[in-house]
Amino acid sequence: MSVTGGSEWLWLPHVHWAEFIALYLFLGGTAGGAYVTSSWASLMKSLMDTDSWLGKILLARTDDEEHRYSCAETARWGSVLSVLSIAVGGVALLSHLGAPLRALTFPVLFTNFGSWLTIGTWVIVLFTIVAALETLWLHFGSAVATESGLSLFPRKILGRIDSLGPWSTDRGIVWLLDTVADKTRPPSRAHGAIRLVGGALSLLLIAYTAMLLSDISVVPLWNRTYLPFIFLLSGVSTGISAALLGTVASGGALTRTNHRFCLTDDAIIVVELVAIGLLVSFLGNSSDVAANVTETALFDTYGLEFVGGVLILGTGLPVALSITVTMLHQFTDVGETPWGRRLLTGGYALKYTLVLLGGFLLRYVILMAAVKTPLGVPGL
Amino acid sequence: MAVEEDHWVFYFDPNRCIGCHACSISCKQFHGRDADADDWRTVTHHEKGEYPEVAEVPVSMSCMHCHDAPCAEVCPTEAIEKRDSDGIVTVDQDACIGCKYCGWACPFGAPTYGDNGLMSKCNMCLDQGPGSGAGAESKNEQDDPIQPNCVSDCVGDAIKAGPQREIIKEASQAAAERFQSNDGRVVVEPFRGEENLDMVEHAATPEHAGD
16 A cells, blocks of 8 residues: 655555556447447437338438438447447456456356446446347348448458358358347337337446446545536447447448437537536535645646547547538538548548547546545644 | 444554554564555655644554445445454455455555455454455454554554444544544544654543543
């Protein structure tokens, strides 16, 4: 235990979590946000497919094939990225533990249901099951076999493995997954209900990463009032960005799907910036000396990451970029020329990439700039 | 199940501490910990005043075996236990996953993590070595409870340990009041300055007893 003396305050050690946990918090939030994005895109697509009155109100048009394609791509990208994110995040989390293999026995070992780590573990498990099923149903099955799109890369990779393997390609991994998907795919209403459950688990997954931190009352930066709200907004924003970055790569940058998600993302980022501002204001006005030291750490020690990475590159610039690209797209004829389309596509891709970078740096700074409330030395 | 007043607590008097580090060295030696391992008991030095009127306040600190034990509250596996029998907080390393959540939750920075990544900390010398003490006999059931080594090796009687009802009798009124108002975690005497280094006015008087 290393502690720092020398003044009226006794400062406590606090660097217990670093890059790997920041990565896990980021990927956990992104996984939840990507699933929500996937479910929303699936809902829009189903409204178009059924040509319902609700679809006409919400979408204005239900005959836009580009929109339909982008919705399908966004839904697939969102689901597969949610699974990949939580898988990589899970590995990052386990690699940080002192006894990772022991943690895998969580159904038996994790008995304290008052701990957010136990609650979070079960949320992760349930979320992963729902997200994996959604990915299976969106990427496999006889109906999907004839579709095309970059988001179907899991089929292509597994198809490639099938062609290299000693088994028959007619009875390979893709065939097996197609069969399982067809046999397990629920009816439309039941599928919608599962997506609702998945959506609730997604939001819980994002929020839990903040509840885990804000349960620590001796760290002013991990404030229970602001942090869950900030993480929730950031998680949904990075999830939208991850899924729509895929849609942009699939050629859907100039579709109404991307346009709408991009504007939604912008609105979320603006609210997130306000919430971050409120947290910083709280730190500045707090009587806790650790809060004041944290504020200094945010703008000094971690100024490059917080101001440069989170506030400018990760939130401010993406919104400015989004507005600029949207204005060019909607109110000029830039999108009519090949180079103009490339320019707009690149603009959207850059925006989403920056949001993802900002989302990671936000978690990194929230961990690294955290300062524990020091102990008052008796008599000083 | 023992009542809270039978739970063991630490007492520290900075007026009696000479900052010699005997407590932290004896702790490390008793538990067979490497010289470069993190200390379960630390001694820090704090200055008061400005030259030439400077006084130094040494602070010896370890796990305080808090009544509310925030580390145990967040532990997912319940490897950390606040024992009902004597109030000592122990860790069962066979159940610890090394998540370091307790390290964040502890208001005193007590949990340390060794090369195996698992948590270890002061166990009031219930037993020797990291992870020991879980399941050990209650101090309150021992005929002649063994004092923690930091207590027995302190040259100035600055550190004491024992059931709360006994320790609080030795505390000044100010220390007892602060103990009651600060979640009942540790009894610390206020620093009175150089003039009181040799003679501390304790409040072990009938009217203050049991405060």
